[in-house]
Amino acid sequence: MNEAIDFKIVEEPKKPLAMNPKKFGMWLFMASIFILFMAFTSAYIVRRAEGNWQLFELPKQFLFSTVVIVLSSVTMQLTYWSVKKELTQRVKPMILITFILGIVFLFLQWLGWEEMVGQSVHLVGNPSGSFLYIITGLHGAHIISAIAFLLIVLHKAFQNKFDSVQIEICTTYWHFLGVLWLYLFVFLTLLR
Amino acid sequence: MNWIIWLGAVLVLVILYMIFKIGNLVGLVKGKKDEEFSISWNNINAYLFMAFMVFGLIGFFWYSFAYFSDYDPPVASIHGKITDDLFWLTMWVTVIAFTLIFIVMFWFTFAYRYDKSRKAVFFADNTKLELVWTVVPAIVLALLILKGLSVWSDITSPASKDAVVVEMVGQQFLWMARYPGTKDKELGHHNYKLIDASNEFGLDLTDKNSFDDFKSLELHIPVNKEILMKIRAKDVLHSVFLPHFRVKMDAVPGVQTHFKFTATKTTAEMREELNNPKFNYEMACTEVCGRGHFSMKFPVVVDTEEDYNKWLASQQSWLSQNPEYMKYVPAELKEAAMIKAGIPLDNAVTVQTAAIK
Amino acid sequence: MATLDVHHQTEIQHHDDHGHDHEHHGNFWTTYIFSEDHKVIAKQFLLTGMAWALIGGVLSVLFRLQLGFPEANLSWLKPILGGWLDSNGKIDPEFYLALVTMHGTIMVFFVLTAGLSGTFSNFLIPLQIGARDMASGFMNMLSYWFFFLSSAVMFVSLFISTGPAAGGWVIYPPLSALPQAIPGSGLGMTMWLVSMALFIVSSLLGSINYITTVINMRTVGMSFSKLPLTIWAFFLTAVIGILSFPVLFSAALLLIFDRSFGTSFYLSDIYIAGEALPNQGGSPILFQHLFWFLGHPEVYIVLLPALGITSEIIATNSRKPIFGYKAMVGSMLFIAILSFVVWAHHMFVTGMNPFLGSVFTLLTLIIAVPSAVKIFNYVTTLWQGNIRFTPAMLFSIGLVSFFLTGGITGIFLGNSAVDIQLHDTYFVVAHFHLVMGSASFFGMMAGVYHWFPKMFGRMMDEKLGYLHFWLTFVGVYLVFFPMHYIGIAGFPRRYYSWTAFETFSGFADLNMLVSVAAIITLAAQFVFLFNFIYNIFRGKHAPANPWNATTLEWTTPRLPGHGNWPGEIPTVYRWPYDYSKPGSKEDFIPQHIPFSETPESNLPSENDQIKLELGGVGTKH
Numbered sequence A: 001m002n003e004a005i006d007f008k009i010v011e012e013p014k015k016p017l018a019m020n021p022k023k024f025g026m027w028l029f030m031a032s033i034f035i036l037f038m039a040f041t042s043a044y045i046v047r048r049a050e051g052n053w054q055l056f057e058l059p060k061q062f063l064f065s066t067v068v069i070v071l072s073s074v075t076m077q078l079t080y081w082s083v084k085k086e087l088t089q090r091v092k093p094m095i096l097i098t099f100i101l102g103i104v105f106l107f108l109q110w111l112g113w114e115e116m117v118g119q120s121v122h123l124v125g126n127p128s129g130s131f132l133y134i135i136t137g138l139h140g141a142h143i144i145s146a147i148a149f150l151l152i153v154l155h156k157a158f159q160n161k162f163d164s165v166q167i168e169i170c171t172t173y174w175h176f177l178g179v180l181w182l183y184l185f186v187f188l189t190l191l192r
Numbered sequence B: 001m002n003w004i005i006w007l008g009a010v011l012v013l014v015i016l017y018m019i020f021k022i023g024n025l026v027g028l029v030k031g032k033k034d035e036e037f038s039i040s041w042n043n044i045n046a047y048l049f050m051a052f053m054v055f056g057l058i059g060f061f062w063y064s065f066a067y068f069s070d071y072d073p074p075v076a077s078i079h080g081k082i083t084d085d086l087f088w089l090t091m092w093v094t095v096i097a098f099t100l101i102f103i104v105m106f107w108f109t110f111a112y113r114y115d116k117s118r119k120a121v122f123f124a125d126n127t128k129l130e131l132v133w134t135v136v137p138a139i140v141l142a143l144l145i146l147k148g149l150s151v152w153s154d155i156t157s158p159a160s161k162d163a164v165v166v167e168m169v170g171q172q173f174l175w176m177a178r179y180p181g182t183k184d185k186e187l188g189h190h191n192y193k194l195i196d197a198s199n200e201f202g203l204d205l206t207d208k209n210s211f212d213d214f215k216s217l218e219l220h221i222p223v224n225k226e227i228l229m230k231i232r233a234k235d236v237l238h239s240v241f242l243p244h245f246r247v248k249m250d251a252v253p254g255v256q257t258h259f260k261f262t263a264t265k266t267t268a269e270m271r272e273e274l275n276n277p278k279f280n281y282e283m284a285c286t287e288v289c290g291r292g293h294f295s296m297k298f299p300v301v302v303d304t305e306e307d308y309n310k311w312l313a314s315q316q317s318w319l320s321q322n323p324e325y326m327k328y329v330p331a332e333l334k335e336a337a338m339i340k341a342g343i344p345l346d347n348a349v350t351v352q353t354a355a356i357k
Numbered sequence C: 001m002a003t004l005d006v007h008h009q010t011e012i013q014h015h016d017d018h019g020h021d022h023e024h025h026g027n028f029w030t031t032y033i034f035s036e037d038h039k040v041i042a043k044q045f046l047l048t049g050m051a052w053a054l055i056g057g058v059l060s061v062l063f064r065l066q067l068g069f070p071e072a073n074l075s076w077l078k079p080i081l082g083g084w085l086d087s088n089g090k091i092d093p094e095f096y097l098a099l100v101t102m103h104g105t106i107m108v109f110f111v112l113t114a115g116l117s118g119t120f121s122n123f124l125i126p127l128q129i130g131a132r133d134m135a136s137g138f139m140n141m142l143s144y145w146f147f148f149l150s151s152a153v154m155f156v157s158l159f160i161s162t163g164p165a166a167g168g169w170v171i172y173p174p175l176s177a178l179p180q181a182i183p184g185s186g187l188g189m190t191m192w193l194v195s196m197a198l199f200i201v202s203s204l205l206g207s208i209n210y211i212t213t214v215i216n217m218r219t220v221g222m223s224f225s226k227l228p229l230t231i232w233a234f235f236l237t238a239v240i241g242i243l244s245f246p247v248l249f250s251a252a253l254l255l256i257f258d259r260s261f262g263t264s265f266y267l268s269d270i271y272i273a274g275e276a277l278p279n280q281g282g283s284p285i286l287f288q289h290l291f292w293f294l295g296h297p298e299v300y301i302v303l304l305p306a307l308g309i310t311s312e313i314i315a316t317n318s319r320k321p322i323f324g325y326k327a328m329v330g331s332m333l334f335i336a337i338l339s340f341v342v343w344a345h346h347m348f349v350t351g352m353n354p355f356l357g358s359v360f361t362l363l364t365l366i367i368a369v370p371s372a373v374k375i376f377n378y379v380t381t382l383w384q385g386n387i388r389f390t391p392a393m394l395f396s397i398g399l400v401s402f403f404l405t406g407g408i409t410g411i412f413l414g415n416s417a418v419d420i421q422l423h424d425t426y427f428v429v430a431h432f433h434l435v436m437g438s439a440s441f442f443g444m445m446a447g448v449y450h451w452f453p454k455m456f457g458r459m460m461d462e463k464l465g466y467l468h469f470w471l472t473f474v475g476v477y478l479v480f481f482p483m484h485y486i487g488i489a490g491f492p493r494r495y496y497s498w499t500a501f502e503t504f505s506g507f508a509d510l511n512m513l514v515s516v517a518a519i520i521t522l523a524a525q526f527v528f529l530f531n532f533i534y535n536i537f538r539g540k541h542a543p544a545n546p547w548n549a550t551t552l553e554w555t556t557p558r559l560p561g562h563g564n565w566p567g568e569i570p571t572v573y574r575w576p577y578d579y580s581k582p583g584s585k586e587d588f589i590p591q592h593i594p595f596s597e598t599p600e601s602n603l604p605s606e607n608d609q610i611k612l613e614l615g616g617v618g619t620k621h
C-alpha cells in the first residue's frame, strides 16, 4: 500500500497575503462571539417585551469594572506599542498590569453578583435576573480565556520571546472583549 | 390492495434486470478490459432517465387523479374553503412548472448524451435569458404571496364580539374543553397553581365568571357561527389540529393562543355528503408531546343552532359538579356563585358545613 | 479507516508559508489519527460521516417498520432493542420518538453537516485554491476531534437505560426540559446538549479555518472570480455557520440552565406529574426563535456544499461551462443572506404576531427565486452538452431532480395561510427530505464518486455505481413522494400509529409502500459500501485526471502527499469552466494553462490578458 510518491517541496516565494491567517482567524472567532452575545441580547429584548419583568438596580460595581476594563485596554495597547517599538523591557510590566486589571475586573464582576444577591436577585427567579447572570457570566468566561492567552504571552515574554503577531492578536482580542463589555453595559443600563 | 407494493417491486426488478443483463459484474472480480468510457452504458443511463421521466410522470398524474379524493379531507369551514382554493391555485401553478422543468431536464439528459462526433456548445451565459427566468418566477410568486397575505390577514384578524368562545386545554395526553357557561358567557380566570386532581382547569373561584364555566370531553360547536377558540397547555407544547376545518394552533404553557373559524357543515350534513353514517369530526395533536402524542383524539360535533342550545342547556357547571370547591368562593359571592353554578339553594347548608369541616 | 491511505511522508521537507514547524517524521498516530493534513482529516470526516449515515439509516428503517407494518411482531429484533420492545414485539411509543429524534439529529448534523461539509471543505479547499494545507492544521485536527467527541457522546446516549433524547430534533422545551414529560429528557437530553455543544465548537473551528484559507491562501492568479463554485459554496457555508451556530449555542445554554439550575427562560405555568412547577415568566416560543435562527440557515449549511459539488460535476460531465457562473454565485450569496431572515416560517402557528407571519411569508417566498434560478442554470448547463453519465453525474442530476421536487413544495409551505393545514404533517416531511435530505445526500455521494480517485488513488466501479444510483434514486422517490399525499390528507408527523383516528386511518397501503421502499433504499447503500471499501484496496489505479477536469486538484500527483504539490504550486490563469472552448483541440483547458499557450481558443478579451500573464509570472520569481 505504499504508493504515494515521495517528493520535495520547493520553497515558495511568500505571497503578499491579505492578512495573516491567524489574525484573520481571530477576527472570525470574535465575529462568532459577537453573534453569541447578539443572540442573548436579542433574546433579552424579546423576553422583556412580553412583560412580567422584574426591575432591579444594576449593581454599581459594574460601572467600576467598566472603568477597569477600559484602563486595561489602554495598558494592553501600550504593551503592543512597546513590542512594536522594540522597547522590550516595558513589555513585561505592561502585560503584568493588564493581567492584574483583568483579575480586578473579574473580582468586581463577582462583587456585582454579590450585590445582586444582596438585592435578592438570584440566578433562579425572574428571567430579568437570570439573563443578567448568564450574560455577565459568559462575558466573564471569555475574559478568563483572554487572561489565559495573556499568560501565554507573559510566559513567552519571560523567556524573552516576543512574537509580535501573537501579541497583536492578543491585543485585538482584549480590546474586543472590552468593547463587548461596553456594549453590554450600555445595553443593560438602558434596557432595564 | 397490495398492488402498489407490487408496482414498486416490479419497477425495482426491471431496473435490476436491465443492469444485470447488460452489465457484467463478474468483470469486477476478474479484472476487466481497460475500456476508458463505455458508450453503451452511457446510452443505457440516458434511456433509463427517459423511462424514469415518462413512467414517473404517468404514475404521478394517474395516481393523483384516480385516488386523490382519498387524500383530500372534505372542508367544512369558511376560511378553509379559501385556503383550499389557494392551495389548489398553488398546486396548478407549481405542477405545471414542475412538469415542464422535469420534462425539459430529462429530455436534455437524453438528447445530449455523449456522442463522439459532437462537441458541446460553449454557452456560458445569457443575460436576457437569466433575467427572464428571474423575473417570471418572481411575478408568479408575488401573485401567490398577495393572495396568501390577504387570506392570512382575514384569518388572523380579531374575532367578532359575539363569537362563541371555547377554551381548549391540552395536557399529556388528552384535551379538555371549557365553555364559559350560559349565564355570563365569559371564561373565568385560571391559575396553574390552583390545579389539582379535580380542579383540572385551575379555575380561580374568586372570579365570579368562573362559577358557571363547564367542562366538556367533546367539542360541540354550532354551525355557521363564528367560534373563537382559546388555547393553552398545562405541561408541554401541544397543538390543536382540526383537519376538516383547516385549523391548527399551538397550545403553549404560559401563553394563550387563539384561532377563530366558522364551521359550515353539521356532523349530520357531513355524514350525508360523504355517504358515511359513521363519520365524525376529530381533533388531533400536531406538536410532539410525548408517549401518547399519537392518540390525543378529541371528538368534535357540529350541531345545528337548535341542537347546540339544547346541548348547552343540558350541561352542568363545573362548580355544581364539585360543590366542595364552594369553600374557595369568597363569602360575599357565595350566593351568587350558587345561583350561577346552578346549585339548588337548599343545598346551601350542607355545602357550608362541608366547607367548614 | 484513514489508515488505508498511506502517504509516505518521512522524506518530505515541508516549508510552511507561515513559518511554524511541523514534525513530519510521522508515526502511525501523527499520520493517521492526530494528523494535521487536510486530506487525512477529510477522510476521517468522511468515514465517520458514513458510519453515522448507516446508523441513521438503520434507525429510520426501524421506525418505518412500525409505520408500515404496525401488526408485525418484531421480537426478532430483541437482541438489539431489548427492553424497547413490549411482550407483543411492538416498539415502545417513547422509543419510537427517540428513534425519530436521533435519526433527525444524526442526519442533519453528523452526516450532512460534518460528513458533507467536513469532508469536502477539508479535502477540496486547499486542493482547488492551490494551497499546501489549511490555514491552521492544528485547529483543523481539533475540529475533527471535537466532532469525534461529540459523536461519541451522542452514540453512548443511544444505549442508556432512559433512552436518548426523544423530543424531536428541534428539542422544543418544555418537553425537552422536563424528564417528567418523557424519559428521554433526562440523561439522554443532557448528553444531546453536551454533544451539540462539542459539535458547535467543532463546526466553528472548521468554519474559521475554511474562511481564512479561502481568503488568505489562494495561489497566484486565483481571484475570487476564478474560484470553482465548490469553493464559493464551502466559503459561504462556513460564513453562514459562523453566524448561526453561536445562536444555537445560546439557545442550548439557556436550556441547560433551565434544565439543571432551575432558571425560567423557557418555562412558565407548568403543571406536570401532579405538581405545579415554580418556574414562571419564561417563554417556550423564545426557544423556537433562537433555534430556528440557527435552524433555517442550517438547512442551507447542509445544502450549499452539495450544490457546489454538483455545479462542478455537472459542468465537467456535460463538457460545458456551468451556465451563468455569476448568477450561480449571486444566487448562493442571496440565499445565504436571506436564509437569516426567514426563520419564523417554521412558527406560523405558534401564535406569534400575525403581522410577523406576513413579513416572514414575504421573505420566505422571495428566497424561492434564487433557488429557481439555480435549477434553471443547471438545466441550461445540460442543454447542448455532451453528457457523460459517470456515477457522480447521475447523482448530480438526481440532486437537481430532488431539489426541484422538494423546492416546489416549499412554495406551499411558505404561504402562511396554506401552511396552517400543512404544518407538522407528512407534507413537511416530504418537503425537507427531498429538498434537503436527499438532495444533499446525493451531493455527498456525487462528491465521493467524483473525488474518490483523488482521495484514494484508485477508481470505483462504474457499474456498481449505476446500480447504486438507480436503486437509490427510484427508492428515494418511492419513499418521499407518497408522503405528500399522506400529508395533504393531514396525517401529523411523529405519530407512532395512525389508527387512533378515523380521519387518518386510510393510508395503510401507502405507508407499507414507503416502508418497503425505505428498506430497499437502505439495502442499496451496501452496494455502495462494497464498491467503496473494495476499491480502496483493489480498484484500478486512477489516472492523474480521470474526468478531464479543469480544476487544480487534478494537477497533483496521483496520491498527493503532505503539501499537495511537489515543486511549485501552479499559477492560475483562467476560470475553472473552459470546457469545449471553440478552437481548442481538447475539450477542456485546465485553470493553470496560460492564455499565451492557447492562442487558438482565446476570446478577444483573453488575448489582452496575455501581457498581464507574462508580467505576473515575472514578478512571481
Ligand code: HEM
Residues within 6 Å of the ligand: C170, C299, C300, C302, C303, C345, C346, C364, C365, C367, C368, C371, C407, C408, C409, C410, C411, C413, C414, C415, C419, C422, C423, C424, C428, C431, C432, C435, C436, C437
Ligand atoms: C423554495 C424555497 C423554500 C421554501 C419557500 C421553503 C419553505 C419552508 C417552510 C415554510 C417550512 C416550514 C413548514 C412547516 O413546518 O410548516 C419549511 C420546512 C423545512 N424546510 Fe423548506 N423551504 C424552501 C427550501 C428549502 C431548502 C432548500 C431546504 C434545505 C436545504 C429546506 C429545508 C427545510 C427543512 C429541513 C424544513 C423542516 C424542518 C422541520 O420542521 O423539522 N427548505 N420549508
Ligand SMILES: [Cu+2]
Residues within 6 Å of the ligand: B237, B238, B239, B285, B286, B287, B288, B289, B290, B292, B293, B294, B296
Ligand atoms: Cu401531541
Ligand SMILES: [Cu+2]
Residues within 6 Å of the ligand: C295, C296, C299, C342, C343, C345, C346
Ligand atoms: Cu426554513
